[in-house]
Amino acid sequence: xxxxxxxxxxxxxxxxxxxxxxxxxxxxxxxxxxxxxxxxxxxxxxxxxxxxxxxxxxxxxxxxxxxxxxxxxxxxxxxxxxxxxxxxxxxxxxxxxxxxxxxxxxxxxxxxxxxxxxxxxxxxxxxxxxxxxxxxxxxxxxxxxxxxxxxxxxxxxxxxxxxxxxxxxxxxxxxxxxxxxxxxxxxxxxxxxxxxxxxxxxxxxxxxxxxxxxxxxxxxxxxxxxxxxxxxxxxxxxxxxxxxxxxxxxxxxxxxxxxxxxxxxxxxxxxxxxxxxxxxxxxxxxxxxxxxxxxxxxxxxxxxxxxxxxxxxxxxxxxxxxxxxxxxxxxxxxxxxxxxxxxxxxxxxxxxxxxxxxxxxxxxxxxxxxxxxxxxxxxxxxxxxxxxxxxxxxxxxxxxxxxxxxxxxxxxxxxxxxxxxxxxxxxxxxxxxxxxxxxxxxxxxxxxxxxxxxxxxxxxxxxxxxxxxxxxxxxxxxxxxxxxxxxxxxxxxxxxxxxxxxxxxxxxxxxxxxxxxxx
Numbered sequence: 001x002x003x004x005x006x007x008x009x010x011x012x013x014x015x016x017x018x019x020x021x022x023x024x025x026x027x028x029x030x031x032x033x034x035x036x037x038x039x040x041x042x043x044x045x046x047x048x049x050x051x052x053x054x055x056x057x058x059x060x061x062x063x064x065x066x067x068x069x070x071x072x073x074x075x076x077x078x079x080x081x082x083x084x085x086x087x088x089x090x091x092x093x094x095x096x097x098x099x100x101x102x103x104x105x106x107x108x109x110x111x112x113x114x115x116x117x118x119x120x121x122x123x124x125x126x127x128x129x130x131x132x133x134x135x136x137x138x139x140x141x142x143x144x145x146x147x148x149x150x151x152x153x154x155x156x157x158x159x160x161x162x163x164x165x166x167x168x169x170x171x172x173x174x175x176x177x178x179x180x181x182x183x184x185x186x187x188x189x190x191x192x193x194x195x196x197x198x199x200x201x202x203x204x205x206x207x208x209x210x211x212x213x214x215x216x217x218x219x220x221x222x223x224x225x226x227x228x229x230x231x232x233x234x235x236x237x238x239x240x241x242x243x244x245x246x247x248x249x250x251x252x253x254x255x256x257x258x259x260x261x262x263x264x265x266x267x268x269x270x271x272x273x274x275x276x277x278x279x280x281x282x283x284x285x286x287x288x289x290x291x292x293x294x295x296x297x298x299x300x301x302x303x304x305x306x307x308x309x310x311x312x313x314x315x316x317x318x319x320x321x322x323x324x325x326x327x328x329x330x331x332x333x334x335x336x337x338x339x340x341x342x343x344x345x346x347x348x349x350x351x352x353x354x355x356x357x358x359x360x361x362x363x364x365x366x367x368x369x370x371x372x373x374x375x376x377x378x379x380x381x382x383x384x385x386x387x388x389x390x391x392x393x394x395x396x397x398x399x400x401x402x403x404x405x406x407x408x409x410x411x412x413x414x415x416x417x418x419x420x421x422x423x424x425x426x427x428x429x430x431x432x433x434x435x436x437x438x439x440x441x442x443x444x445x446x447x448x449x450x451x452x453x454x455x456x457x458x459x460x461x462x463x464x465x466x467x468x469x470x471x472x473x474x475x476x477x478x479x480x481x482x483x484x485x486x487x488x489x490x491x492x493x494x495x496x497x498x499x500x501x502x503x504x505x506x507x508x509x510x511x512x513x514x515x516x517x518x519x
Contacts, residue, residue, distance in 0.1 A: 002038055002066070010034070010041075011060065015067075017041055018060035019052055028053060039088045039126045040067050070099075072106045072132075078195040079135035081112050083119070089126055096121050107132065114198045138193035138203035146209045148182035148229075148244055149175075149237055174270075175231050175246050181218055182229040182244060184211050214245035236268050238285065247285050255291070256281055256298075268306065275301060277319075287324075294331065295320060305464075308340075316353070328357070341468060350374065358472070364484045369393060378475065383485040386502075390490030399479045399496045400472060409469045416462045419455050426452040480511040493519050 003010040007023035007030070031049075035041050043049060043064040052061045073082045083103065085092065092099055099121055107116070115134040124130065175181070190203025211220065211229055220227050231246045238247035248267030256263055257276035263269060268285030275281055275289060277297035286306040289295055294312030301308055302323040309329045314320055316336025322328055324340040333350040344357040349368040356375040362368070362382035369385045373394040386393040426448055433445040479495055484507060487493070491502045493510050498517040510519055 002041070003034060008034075009060070010038075012066040015065050016062055017043075017064045017066050019049070019063050020058055020060045021052055021056050022058060024056045026053075037088060040069065040086045042067050069102060070106060072110060073129075074110060074112075074196070077135075078197055078199070079137060079193075079201075080131060081107070081110070081133035081196050082129050083132045084127065084129045085124060086127060092121060092124060092126070103132070112196045114194050114196050133196040135195040135201065136193045138201045139191040140204045141188035141190035141206035143206040144187040144209040145185040146182065146211060147184075149180065174249060174251070175235050175237055177231055177234050179231045179234075180228065181213070181231055181237070181246070182211065183223075184209065184227040184229075186225070186227065212243045214243055217246035218244065236285070249285075250283075274298075274312075277317075313348070364482075369395065377472070378479055380481045382483055384488070385483050385486075386488030386491040388488060390488060392490050392492065393488075394492045394494070395481050396492075396494040397479045397481055397496070399477070402473060405469050405473055409466050409473075412462050412466050412469075416459055416466070419459050419462070423452060423455045423459070426455065478511075480509050482509045483507050493517065 001009075002012050002017070007021070007026040009020045009022065011018050011020075031053075035043065041064060045063050048061050049063045051057070052063070067086055069087055070083060070085045073084075075081075083106070085099065087095075087099065103119065112133050115136065117132055117134060119130050119132060187206035187208050189205050192203050193201035195201050211227065213229055217232050217235070218229050219232055221230060222228070229244070233246055235246040235249040238245045248265070250263070250265045250267060250269045252260060252263070252269065252271045252273070255273035255276055256271055256279050260279075262280045262282075264282045266284050268287070269281055269283040270288045270290065271281065272290045274291035274293055275295045275298035278299055280298070280300040280302075281287055281289075282300065282302045282304070284305045285303065287301055287303045287308045289301065289308075289310045289312075292312045294310055294314055295301065296315045297317040297319050298314075299319060300321050300323070301310070302321075303325055305325050307327045307329065308322055308324040310322070311331065313331035313333065314322065314336045315334045318335050320336040322330070322336065322338050324342075326340065326342045328338055328340045328344045330338070330345070331347040333346055333353045333355065335352045336354075338344050338353065338355045338357070340357040342358050344355055344360045346355075346360070346362045346367060348363065348366065349370065350362070350372065351368075352371040354373050354375075358377045359379045360374055360376045360381070364381060365383055367382045367384070369380075369382050370387050371391045371393055373396065374380055375394075375396045375398065377398055377400055380395050380397060385395060429448050430445065430452060433441060433448065481493055481495065483491075486505050486507050487502055488505050489502050493500050493502065495510065495512050495517055498512060500517050500519040502519070506519075508518075510517065512518075
């Protein structure tokens with residue numbers, strides 16, 4: 001018997017609840033108050049309940065169920081147990097010892113022994129769910145850590161007095177055979193956890209990280225619990241598409257001249273002396289001319305994939321040309337031509353020279369551009385331009401046509417796809433010819449390999465150019481010429497298609513504002 005009075009009889013049998021109405025004045029509102037008193041009553045047959053009230057039946061009608069005093073739910077991962085008590089607030093307060101005993105019994109039945117959490121029965125609310133046990137979660141191990149030997153920082157040091165130090169740039173770092181190139185500390189084991197049943201929960205190890213390197217120039221060795229990367233050969237550190245390598249490195253202890261002849265090298269070149277008048281140095285990697293006197297009337301100094309550094313500057317006599325795929329670093333430029341796709345850094349001055357790059361930087365305190373033509377895509381920075389004699393000095397920032405650049409990148413991407421398809425076909429031919437027997441088959445095999453290798457070089461060049469274009473497109477449209485100290489009369493300032501010739505000395509950051517040049 002759950003409830004019996006002059007109006008209704010509410011009974012329970014085997015978990016099923018029945019109602020019989022003995023007084024026609026009994027209402028649903030009163031029944032609703034009754035359900036709040038008996039919180040274990042769950043009405044599921046509302047149609048039967050409605051009929052009982054409409055027909056005032058004296059016969060018991062099944063309307064729902066009488067649920068358990070409490071319900072325990074265990075999470076799928078066995079890391080948490082949730083308890084819901086359905087007894088009324090009054091019943092709980094009057095039967096604390098019984099409720100506590102029942103909770104312990106339910107926990108024991110489910111074999112929950114770890115991470116038990118007490119419930120404040122004095123403040124517990126009927127029908128609300130409480131956490132009664134929590135497992136100790138496993139801790140994932142630390143990820144592997146990879147460190148690589150860094151590239152030399154190719155950046156002139158600006159001293160406090162404003163001078164640019166080109167003598168300690170450490171432009172090329174030579175690698176010896178067996179040199180440390182990097183290392184990997186392996187992923188760590190995790191710490192196991194414990195679930196609420198007291199069972200061990202295995203932890204995941206940390207994520208592994210692959211060492212990316214060229215196997216032809218480096219190798220792995222286990223040392224003191226670490227995987228150490230060492231050089232197979234001497235050279236300089238290099239990187240292609242995120243893969244570390246040791247590139248070939250040619251060192252000329254003296255000058256490039258009569259004894260050496262012109263130099264062309266697939267790798268980097270370090271000339272500890274100078275390049276004599278009329279001689280050339282061409283390298284795929286970085287080119288470093290370390291002689292303090294610089295170069296005098298050399299014909300061509302060129303890097304097809306890297307940077308060019310000339311420690312002592314250039315006296316070109318109108319004959320010297322310096323080209324770099326990336327950057328040029330030079331102490332001064334006198335009557336020469338400089339071309340770079342990224343940045344040209346000039347320490348002291350540029351006199352009567354033709355200079356072009358993405359951006360051109362001179363010392364903001366003392367750097368001078370006098371005469372000649374200086375052309376940049378994005379920006380030109382110097383302390384002075386022209387001179388008191390009003391020598392014609394052209395400073396031009398062209399800007400970029402983004403639409404043309406995007407189309408150019410798209411065309412190159414399509415070209416690269418075609419080359420990759422051709423490479424796949426050649427790779428198949430190479431695999432088929434590996435076991436060539438006849439002289440003719442061997443010749444075809446070697447020719448196919450050569451063509452395959454040439455395509456690899458072409459694809460690499462196109463990929464590098466696409467990345468350069470995309471890098472340019474990501475730059476904001478902030479084209480300017482900044483003369484920090486004095487732009488003399490005779491200086492020509494040009495941004496895009498807007499041009500102005502200075503008639504009197506001035507200074508400032510010149511750019512397009514409201515469609516006009518702010519000179």
